[in-house]
Each structure stands twice: as C-alpha cells, then as structure tokens.
Amino acid sequence: QVQLVESGGGLVQAGGSLRLSCEASGRTFSSVNMGWFRQAPGKEREFVAAISNRGYNTYYTESVKGRFTISRDNTKNTVYLQMNSLKPEDTAVYYCAASGRSLATLRSISAYASWGQGTQVTVSS
Numbered sequence: 659q660v661q662l663v664e665s666g667g668g669l670v671q672a673g674g675s676l677r678l679s680c681e682a683s684g685r686t687f688s689s690v691n692m693g694w695f696r697q698a699p700g701k702e703r704e705f706v707a708a709i710s711n712r713g714y715n716t717y718y719t720e721s722v723k724g725r726f727t728i729s730r731d732n733t734k735n736t737v738y739l740q741m742n743s744l745k746p747e748d749t750a751v752y753y754c755a756a757s758g759r760s761l762a763t764l765r766s767i768s769a770y771a772s773w774g775q776g777t778q779v780t781v782s783s
Contacts, residue, residue, distance in 0.1 A: 660684050660756040660772045667752060667777030670744055674781070678739040680754030680774055688712070688732040691757045693764055694739045696750035696779075703753070707739060708764035715761055722748075744781045751776040 661683040670676055678694070693708035707728040708717045716728050727740040737754060755770035763769035 660686060660690060662754050662756060662772055662774035664752065664754050664774040664777040667779045669780045669782065672744060672746055672781055672783050674744050675740070675742045676744065676779060678741065678752055678754075678777060678779075680737045680739075682735045682737075682756065684735075687735040687756075689758070691759070691761065691764055692728075692730060692737040693755045693757060693770060694728060694737075694752060695755060695767065696748075696752045697776075698747075698750040701750075703767060705765045705767070706752070708757075709737065710761055717761075717764055719765075741779070744779075746781045746783045749779060749781050751778050 664680045666678040691710050694706040695703050696706050697703040705719050709728045713730050725743045730737040753776045754774045756772040757770045759769040
C-alpha cells in the first residue's frame with residue numbers, strides 16, 4: 659500500500675487561496691490514480707477531485723470546477739490541490755487517497771485503498 663501525508667491546510671478568508679500537497683511513499687506512485695475528498699462536520703466524506711496515474715485525466719465535483727485544480731508530480735511522489743476563490747462552504751478536513759481502480763470509479767470512496775490522515779481547511783466569511 660501507499661502511505662500518504664497531506665499538508666498545506668489552514669485558515670483563510672473567503673476569496674483566498676490554499677494549495678494542499680500529498681506526498682506518497684513507495685515506488686508505485688506513478689502507477690496509481692489519486693483523489694482528494696473532504697469531510698465537513700456532521701457530513702459524509704465527499705469526492706472533490708481525482709487525477710489519473712500519468713496526469714492525463716482529471717475529474718472534479720461540480721461545486722469546485724473552475725476554482726480547484728488537481729495536479730501531480732510523479733518525480734516528487736506528490737499530488738496537489740490548488741484551491742482558489744475559496745468559500746466558507748469549502749471548510750472541511752481534506753483527505754488524499756490512492757486508487758488502483760479504473761478511472762470510471764474514481765468518484766467513489768470505495769475505489770480508494772490508501773488514505774492520508776487529513777488536513778483541516780477553514781474558510782472564514
């Protein structure tokens with residue numbers, strides 16, 4: 659399994675930006691698809707974005723399209739989530755995850771076998 663460690667969360671005002679990073683251990687990073695999920699207090703964990711193993715395909719939930727960008731650097735075993743124009747409703751713990759499943763499944767939590775510990779993002783109004 660891939661070990662994942664997120665960083666980059668914090669407190670930001672509405673309209674601001676943050677970049678989350680997720681560093682993976684192991685030599686198999688370039689063979690796995692990666693995703694970002696988030697979980698707000700009292701809510702279920704939800705899909706945010708995903709990227710294929712080589713970075714050719716990206717996917718987003720509708721509410722973040724045009725504001726968030728997922729990318730990866732396989733030479734650094736790292737996946738990123740650039741978050742712009744942040745809104746208070748983006749407040750959540752953000753998790754990165756690794757999947758060996760097909761691209762069609764990447765919006766589903768069950769497609770991911772490895773998860774990071776999460777990083778808190780708080781957007782104040």
